[in-house]
Amino acid sequence: MIRSYEGDFVLDGRAIKFADPFEAQRAGISLVHQHFALVPNFTVAENLALASPLTTTRWLDLRQLCAPALEAAQNVGWELDLDARTGSLSVGEQQRIEIVRALAAGGKVLLFDEPTATLSAAEVADLFRVMRIMKDAGRAIVFISHKLDEVMEIADRVTVMRRGEVVAQRLEIAETSPEALARLMVGEVEEPAGAARSLTSEPALVAEDVVSVMPRAVGLNGVSFEIRSGEIVGFGGVDGNGQIALAEVAAGLRRPEAGKLSWRGGEFRPDRLRIAYIPQDRRRDGLATEMSVLENLLIDGHRVGSLSRFGVLSTTSVTKWAQRLVEEFDIRADSLDTPVANLSGGNQQKLILARTLSETPELIVAHNPTRGLDVRAASYVHRCLRSAAERGAAVLLITTEVDELIALSDRFFVLSAGRLLSGRDVAALIGGRS
Amino acid sequence: MTFRNLLILIAGLMAILVLTLLAFRLPVADSLGLLAEGAFGDKFGVHRTIVKATPLLLVALGLILSWRAGMFNVGGDGQLLCGAMASASAYAIFHDLSPPLLQALILVSGILGGAAFALIPAALYARRGVNVVIGTILLNFVAIALMRWAVRGPLQEPSGAIPQSEPLAKAVLFTRLDPQSDLHVGVILPFLFALALYVWLSFTVSGFRLRLVGSNPNAARVARIDVSRTQALALVFSGAFCGLAGAVEYLGVSGYLFDGFSPNFGFLAIPVALLGGLHPIGVLASGVYFGALMAGSKRLEALGAAPSALVFVMQGVGVLGYVALQWVTRPRTREADTA
Numbered sequence: 001m002i003r004s005y006e007g008d009f010v011l012d013g014r015a016i017k018f019a020d021p022f023e024a025q026r027a028g029i030s031l032v033h034q035h036f037a038l039v040p041n042f043t044v045a046e047n048l049a050l051a052s053p054l055t056t057t058r059w060l061d062l063r064q065l066c067a068p069a070l071e072a073a074q075n076v077g078w079e080l081d082l083d084a085r086t087g088s089l090s091v092g093e094q095q096r097i098e099i100v101r102a103l104a105a106g107g108k109v110l111l112f113d114e115p116t117a118t119l120s121a122a123e124v125a126d127l128f129r130v131m132r133i134m135k136d137a138g139r140a141i142v143f144i145s146h147k148l149d150e151v152m153e154i155a156d157r158v159t160v161m162r163r164g165e166v167v168a169q170r171l172e173i174a175e176t177s178p179e180a181l182a183r184l185m186v187g188e189v190e191e192p193a194g195a196a197r198s199l200t201s202e203p204a205l206v207a208e209d210v211v212s213v214m215p216r217a218v219g220l221n222g223v224s225f226e227i228r229s230g231e232i233v234g235f236g237g238v239d240g241n242g243q244i245a246l247a248e249v250a251a252g253l254r255r256p257e258a259g260k261l262s263w264r265g266g267e268f269r270p271d272r273l274r275i276a277y278i279p280q281d282r283r284r285d286g287l288a289t290e291m292s293v294l295e296n297l298l299i300d301g302h303r304v305g306s307l308s309r310f311g312v313l314s315t316t317s318v319t320k321w322a323q324r325l326v327e328e329f330d331i332r333a334d335s336l337d338t339p340v341a342n343l344s345g346g347n348q349q350k351l352i353l354a355r356t357l358s359e360t361p362e363l364i365v366a367h368n369p370t371r372g373l374d375v376r377a378a379s380y381v382h383r384c385l386r387s388a389a390e391r392g393a394a395v396l397l398i399t400t401e402v403d404e405l406i407a408l409s410d411r412f413f414v415l416s417a418g419r420l421l422s423g424r425d426v427a428a429l430i431g432g433r434s
Numbered sequence: 435m436t437f438r439n440l441l442i443l444i445a446g447l448m449a450i451l452v453l454t455l456l457a458f459r460l461p462v463a464d465s466l467g468l469l470a471e472g473a474f475g476d477k478f479g480v481h482r483t484i485v486k487a488t489p490l491l492l493v494a495l496g497l498i499l500s501w502r503a504g505m506f507n508v509g510g511d512g513q514l515l516c517g518a519m520a521s522a523s524a525y526a527i528f529h530d531l532s533p534p535l536l537q538a539l540i541l542v543s544g545i546l547g548g549a550a551f552a553l554i555p556a557a558l559y560a561r562r563g564v565n566v567v568i569g570t571i572l573l574n575f576v577a578i579a580l581m582r583w584a585v586r587g588p589l590q591e592p593s594g595a596i597p598q599s600e601p602l603a604k605a606v607l608f609t610r611l612d613p614q615s616d617l618h619v620g621v622i623l624p625f626l627f628a629l630a631l632y633v634w635l636s637f638t639v640s641g642f643r644l645r646l647v648g649s650n651p652n653a654a655r656v657a658r659i660d661v662s663r664t665q666a667l668a669l670v671f672s673g674a675f676c677g678l679a680g681a682v683e684y685l686g687v688s689g690y691l692f693d694g695f696s697p698n699f700g701f702l703a704i705p706v707a708l709l710g711g712l713h714p715i716g717v718l719a720s721g722v723y724f725g726a727l728m729a730g731s732k733r734l735e736a737l738g739a740a741p742s743a744l745v746f747v748m749q750g751v752g753v754l755g756y757v758a759l760q761w762v763t764r765p766r767t768r769e770a771d772t773a
Contacts, residue, residue: 065436253656270658286657288649298642311639355629 487725496675509570511700517677520547548677
């Protein structure tokens with residue numbers, strides 16, 4: 001899917017290069033995607049048929065096309081309901097279709113990209129059972145994961161990668177330990193950068209046993225913490241452990257089902273506070289991409305009292321205000337009327353920072369604020385957050401980047417299955433205990 | 435829209451017009467002449483065009499209001515009919531009031547009638563998540579049936595001989611601006627409301643919120659805007675515009691209700707709104723264009739063509755052309771993700 005630029009892959013002693021996934025499949029390499037490549041509205045049979053070369057027949061004989069996949073399923077002891085609509089199946093069941101498809105293609109090498117990320121414990125156990133069957137049948141399996149206990153359980157050898165580079169190769173599992181792997185994955189863990197600063201003020205945001213239920217994701221299962229004004233408190237951990245719930249609860253977009261949030265000893269009233277929320281998906285939650293730079297600045301600014309009178313926006317003061325923000329935050333855009341879709345990711349993020357941070361917020365909720373940004377833009381975001389904290393904002397930073405967590409936070413916690421663990425638990429930081 | 439795109443649009447519409455005439459096997463030059471003459475040839479043509487455009491414009495303005503909030507109201511016809519029925523009811527109840535007061539009352543009733551009818555799909559959407567397109571389109575048929583019943587039942591003229599409502603007294607009808615034609619004072623309303631809607635959408639905080647909701651409801655939610663309430667309100671106000679269109683048609687043109695009171699104004703307004711770029715001012719141009727087609731196509735009967743079919747074809751093809759044009763003139767976005 002993505003071609004390599006340099007270097008060779010070697011299979012059975014021959015160097016190989018693939019132009020497309022089908023070529024890789026013909027060479028005997030199959031990939032089980034983390035986000036399944038299934039058509040939700042198709043039946044199981046139709047999805048299985050997708051894996052076969054459809055060019056061989058004119059009529060769509062699903063039974064015939066599915067036959068190899070069905071056989072593969074039987075070999076590992078799985079029953080598949082061919083007529084079920086794929087979208088109605090559980091995640092684990094959908095993954096079985098993916099795996100069976102890969103097996104049916106006759107792959108010698110099977111790549112599993114984070115296969116256990118969304119599975120229940122029982123499903124993981126079953127997956128490992130099947131992986132062992134495949135191993136015994138003489139297939140090579142590549143298991144990509146950041147869950148250390150799973151790696152320790154299923155793998156024979158392990159390679160550790162950090163930031164696109166291999167930091168340790170071909171370690172025999174028997175000769176290593178989860179702790180050693182964790183250290184390799186994270187690198188040296190330093191003391192949080194801001195820890196030296198002394199903070200004497202009373203806590204600003206206090207959460208006590210906050211519970212938030214998310215319909216199709218991990219929520220918060222009783223979370224307690226304090227953030228003081230001027231302090232950056234980080235929340236690390238692997239994605240999908242309650243980050244979204246934490247961000248939205250703290251930003252006041254979601255009411256907790258149980259527990260208590262308070263602000264400076266009183267009630268937490270998000271509508272009365274100046275909260276700056278930097279969502280992790282800026283195109284989805286932060287911007288209206290076909291609207292202009294000026295209008296996107298107004299997304300938070302429409303509350304700014306000085307810009308409108310009796311609900312009518314004053315064009316001159318809005319333009320002046322927007323111009324000032326564009327200069328202050330160095331947003332590179334052709335003009336204020338340019339659609340935001342035309343801006344680079346870094347400039348889009350600067351725009352969000354401009355409109356949220358310019359009103360001297362009391363609370364900042366930043367969720368993966370540097371996602372998708374290059375190094376320069378990322379360090380700009382870091383500087384902005386630090387200086388906002390110095391000016392007295394309480395900053396709640398949620399990030400999956402360990403480096404960012406350590407560089408920015410005064411203290412940090414780790415989110416795991418909707419609970420908080422102490423930041424000193426390094427293995428938890430990268431999901432070893434989840 | 436840039437000047438270049440505007441030229442492409444006009445050229446495209448002309449091409450569609452010519453191609454449609456060819457498809458109907460009509461002599462192009464003669465037909466164009468007849469169309470132009472029927473629509474703009476004399477003051478009667480011009481007046482006819484404006485009168486035909488008026489309900490189209492009012493409904494189209496309403497559609498813009500809801501579509502810009504992401505609510506695809508296609509129930510303009512039903513809301514227009516309910517507005518007209520509310521107007522006729524007001525007349526039946528209060529016909530003794532002085533004419534100016536009665537006119538105001540009829541207009542307000544029309545607005546409320548359309549808004550009330552739009553409240554049904556709005557509430558279904560906000561409370562139950564019922565798809566707006568489905569809700570509004572199905573309620574059109576309910577309104578058509580209601581109208582059929584009303585002009586044979588509660589609103590039928592006193593003698594009970596014909597299925598129509600009691601005609602408005604002459605003094606209550608909108609004043610004719612020209613005694614020889616149908617041109618009534620109500621035709622200025624679309625222009626006033628287009629201006630008002632433009633100012634509201636572009637220069638007010640609430641108009642901005644509505645556009646944000648339509649443009650990206652997620653971002654609106656994060657900005658603490660009550661998305662479903664905004665959308666529901668947009669649909670209700672949209673219905674108000676459509677209801678007003680019904681009241682104006684009642685007061686200005688027909689003066690009574692009957693089965694075919696709306697020759698699909700609610701549907702015809704959809705291409706008007708789209709071709710106008712969902713912009714209140716742009717819609718004035720496209721509304722007048724389609725009004726001219728409706729007015730001018732009558733003349734084509736002389737050549738043996740069915741005028742309504744022609745207009746429908748032009749509208750349908752016009753929308754397709756518009757969609758194609760959007761693709762041609764879409765803004766190219768840069769892919770680079772650097773600061």
